[in-house]
Amino acid sequence: xxxxxxxxxxxxxxxxxxxxxxxxxxxxxxxxxxxxxxxxxxxxxxxxxxxxxxxxxxxxxxxxxxxxxxxxxxxxxxxxxxxxxxxxxxxxxxxxxxxxxxxxxxxxxxxxxxxxxxxxxxxxxxxxxxxxxxxxxxxxxxxxxxxxxxxxxxxxxxxxxxxxxxxxxxxxxxxxxxxxxxxxxxxxxxxxxxxxxxxxxxxxxxxxxxxxxxxxxxxxxxxxxxxxxxxxxxxxxxxxxxxxxxxxxxxxxxxxxxxxxxxxxxxxxxxxxxxxxxxxxxxxxxxxxxxxxxxxxxxxxxxxxxxxxxxxxxxxxxxxxxxxxxxxxxxxxxxxxxxxxxxxxxxxxxxxxxxxxxxxxxxxxxxxxxxxxxxxxxxxxxxxxxxxxxxxxxxxxxxxxxxxxxxxxxxxxxxxxxxxxxxxxxxxxxxxxxxxxxxxxxxxxxxxxxxxxxxxxxxxxxxxxxxxxxxxxxxxxxxxxxxxxxxxxxxxxxxxxxxxxxxxxxxxxxxxxxxxxxxxxxxxxxxxxxxxxxxxxxxxxxxxxxxxxxxxxxxxxxxxxxxxxxxxxxxxxxxxxxxxxxxxxxxxxxxxxxxxxxxx
Numbered sequence: 001x002x003x004x005x006x007x008x009x010x011x012x013x014x015x016x017x018x019x020x021x022x023x024x025x026x027x028x029x030x031x032x033x034x035x036x037x038x039x040x041x042x043x044x045x046x047x048x049x050x051x052x053x054x055x056x057x058x059x060x061x062x063x064x065x066x067x068x069x070x071x072x073x074x075x076x077x078x079x080x081x082x083x084x085x086x087x088x089x090x091x092x093x094x095x096x097x098x099x100x101x102x103x104x105x106x107x108x109x110x111x112x113x114x115x116x117x118x119x120x121x122x123x124x125x126x127x128x129x130x131x132x133x134x135x136x137x138x139x140x141x142x143x144x145x146x147x148x149x150x151x152x153x154x155x156x157x158x159x160x161x162x163x164x165x166x167x168x169x170x171x172x173x174x175x176x177x178x179x180x181x182x183x184x185x186x187x188x189x190x191x192x193x194x195x196x197x198x199x200x201x202x203x204x205x206x207x208x209x210x211x212x213x214x215x216x217x218x219x220x221x222x223x224x225x226x227x228x229x230x231x232x233x234x235x236x237x238x239x240x241x242x243x244x245x246x247x248x249x250x251x252x253x254x255x256x257x258x259x260x261x262x263x264x265x266x267x268x269x270x271x272x273x274x275x276x277x278x279x280x281x282x283x284x285x286x287x288x289x290x291x292x293x294x295x296x297x298x299x300x301x302x303x304x305x306x307x308x309x310x311x312x313x314x315x316x317x318x319x320x321x322x323x324x325x326x327x328x329x330x331x332x333x334x335x336x337x338x339x340x341x342x343x344x345x346x347x348x349x350x351x352x353x354x355x356x357x358x359x360x361x362x363x364x365x366x367x368x369x370x371x372x373x374x375x376x377x378x379x380x381x382x383x384x385x386x387x388x389x390x391x392x393x394x395x396x397x398x399x400x401x402x403x404x405x406x407x408x409x410x411x412x413x414x415x416x417x418x419x420x421x422x423x424x425x426x427x428x429x430x431x432x433x434x435x436x437x438x439x440x441x442x443x444x445x446x447x448x449x450x451x452x453x454x455x456x457x458x459x460x461x462x463x464x465x466x467x468x469x470x471x472x473x474x475x476x477x478x479x480x481x482x483x484x485x486x487x488x489x490x491x492x493x494x495x496x497x498x499x500x501x502x503x504x505x506x507x508x509x510x511x512x513x514x515x516x517x518x519x520x521x522x523x524x525x526x527x528x529x530x531x532x533x534x535x536x537x538x539x540x541x542x543x544x545x546x547x548x549x550x551x552x553x554x555x556x557x558x559x560x561x562x563x564x565x566x567x568x569x570x571x572x573x574x575x576x577x578x579x580x581x582x583x584x585x586x587x588x589x590x591x592x593x594x595x596x597x598x599x600x
Contacts, residue, residue: 213244231268234260239277239307242284249440249475251482257281258483272301272308279311283318286485288514291315306336313344320516322351322546339365339374343381350385351517353547359385375405380412387419388549390581395419410440418448422583426456443472443489448586450497455586469497485513491522496587500529517543517553525556533563551577551584555592562599571599 220237224230238260245253258281264274279294292315298308309332316325329345342365349358362385366378383398396419402412417432433449450468453461472493479486487506494503507526510519521543527536540557544550558573574596583589 213240213247216240217244229267231264231271232273234264234267235271235274235277238264238274239280242277242281246284247440249442251285251479251484254281254285254482254484270297270301272298272305275301276305276307276311279308279315283311283314285483286318286488288315288318292319304335306332306338306340309336310340310344313341313348317344317348317351318516319514320519322348326352339369339378342368343378346381346385350388351546351548353549355385355389355549372405376402376409376412379405380409380415383412383415383419387415387422388551388581390422390551390579390583392419392423392583396423410436414440414445414448421448421452421586422581426452426586430456437468437471441471441475443475443493446472446475447493447497451586455590469493473498485510487513488519488522491526495522495526495529500526504530504532511539515542517546517548517550521550521553521556524560528556528560528563533560536560537564537566549580551581552588554580555584555588558592559595562595567599571596574599 217237217240220233220240224233224237227233238257241253241257241260245251245257257277261274261277261281264271264277268274275294275298279291279298282288282291282294291311295308295312295315298305299312302308309328313325313328313332316322316328326348329341329348332341333345342361346358346361346365349355349361359382362378362382366375366382369375369378379398379402383395383402386392386395386398396416399412399416399419402409403416406412413432414436417429417436420426420432421429430449430452433445433452436445437449446468450465450472453465453468472489476486476490476493479489487510491503491507491510494500494506504526507519507523511523513519520539524536524539524543527533527539537560540553540560543553544557554573554577558570558577561567561570561573563570574592577584577592578589578596
């Protein structure tokens with residue numbers, strides 16, 4: 001089955017979207033993270049959660065050396081058949097909650113970093129030494145010394161109490177976006193990795209594909225202690241760490257993933273599974289230039305690697321190369337049609353403003369979905385697409401279908417809360433997002449929850465909102481410390497709820513790396529909140545140039561147009577935003593209505 005639409009002849013190519021100008025979080029909705037399964041315990045109040053995690057963080061800071069040494073000793077294999085493997089497994093086996101993985105803040109690199117693994121950072125942000133060749137080993141770092149980082153690490157660790165982690169979706173939000181749409185992390189569900197693991201007796205085939213990811217990782221670690229030269233299992237372990245980092249919102253796993261993937265390539269140079277894993281890791285760290293390079297290398301070895309084909313689409317999308325992304329999606333559809341490719345194809349169409357075709361391709365993917373995980377993933381994508389168009393009842397229906405397949409699927413829980421908020425069910429939305437952030441403390445849902453508290457305006461709500469925004473800052477610091485480029489997250493969150501100057505620095509740095517509709521919008525808004533509307537207008541127009549239907553983008557453009565004296569255009573943009581998705585933001589929608597009334 002192919003995702004190619006009926007109105008396209010085999011030899012034709014639809015016109016590519018024009019010029020620069022996508023994304024949430026910068027990750028693409030085409031590839032959200034897979035989700036932790038298992039029964040969700042009700043989170044405590046925000047006050048209790050923050051107090052508890054800070055207390056645990058303070059206790060951990062008092063004993064970093066002892067915890068790291070004891071954990072490493074406890075997990076070392078009894079016989080060091082291969083010294084390199086012995087060291088890698090000793091480090092890889094240390095759970096983040098047992099031994100701090102934060103690098104020291106004093107080892108910060110100069111702004112700009114390297115293209116391969118040291119992402120640029122905004123001035124003044126806290127950051128440890130980048131993970132990569134020559135970097136300090138994970139599990140042996142000094143604590144970051146920031147209680148907020150310890151809080152986020154502890155919140156992420158809470159998710160480890162649920163053991164039913166399912167490896168069923170493509171990575172992101174980023175999803176999601178992070179931030180408004182899941183940024184495409186790579187095809188985390190490529191079956192090739194599972195096959196390699198099974199063939200080496202490293203792990204039951206179901207353990208990574210549909211069962212407990214933590215148990216699968218433990219099985220791989222045990223296998224590699226006795227078979228340390230199994231390159232395929234090292235690659236599978238690296239990919240599992242990437243997925244674990246995404247499903248638990250804990251970027252401390254990325255250095256461990258890099259170590260395992262490097263080990264695989266050292267044992268079997270050029271093996272396509274590890275190369276595709278490096279692509280997925282680079283994309284997860286928002287290093288899309290490297291993600292593209294690793295994908296291309298993997299495809300030279302194996303032109304039919306589903307993971308590499310999917311990661312290549314993701315990288316091109318997130319670099320703003322939409323024409324190339326469309327062609328890559330067609331190639332992937334010809335070679336490996338299936339759910340990972342269909343969902344990416346749909347997102348490419350959505351970026352071009354062709355929502356009808358995007359919906360048709362996603363419905364085709366839903367029909368093709370064979371597992372509960374795939375059903376949950378695709379149904380949640382259809383829910384997001386419907387919500388973007390202001391079709392809240394339709395969105396809630398798709399989210400219900402996703403949750404019927406997997407009641408703990410976090411992107412569906414987050415999306416349902418967003419749709420509930422848009423339909424006036426604010427208290428239900430707040431409770432839903434509290435459940436999400438207790439297990440998945442990423443910037444997107446944290447900001448959404450903070451804004452819902454602000455919009456409700458009850459006793460203590462302003463303080464609760466501030467706590468969510470503080471946790472965003474802490475997550476960004478932790479992400480940077482583990483090699484993740486978090487400039488887009490910084491720009492989006494800080495422009496509304498933090499240091500506006502830092503938001504502008506981060507947005508400029510991200511625009512220098514990649515020209516997408518999402519980076520254009522982030523830069524436009526950061527310029528606006530810093531009073532530089534004349535410069536902002538050009539970027540706001542770039543953000544809407546492809547036809548991508550985003551109410552938030554229209555709102556930002558309308559406010560900038562009003563500020564620059566383009567009153568008629570500003571009113572038109574604000575009306576368009578509210579017509580498309582009247583509940584696009586708890587605070588933004590109200591601000592748009594107020595500005596429109598004042599401009600009439």
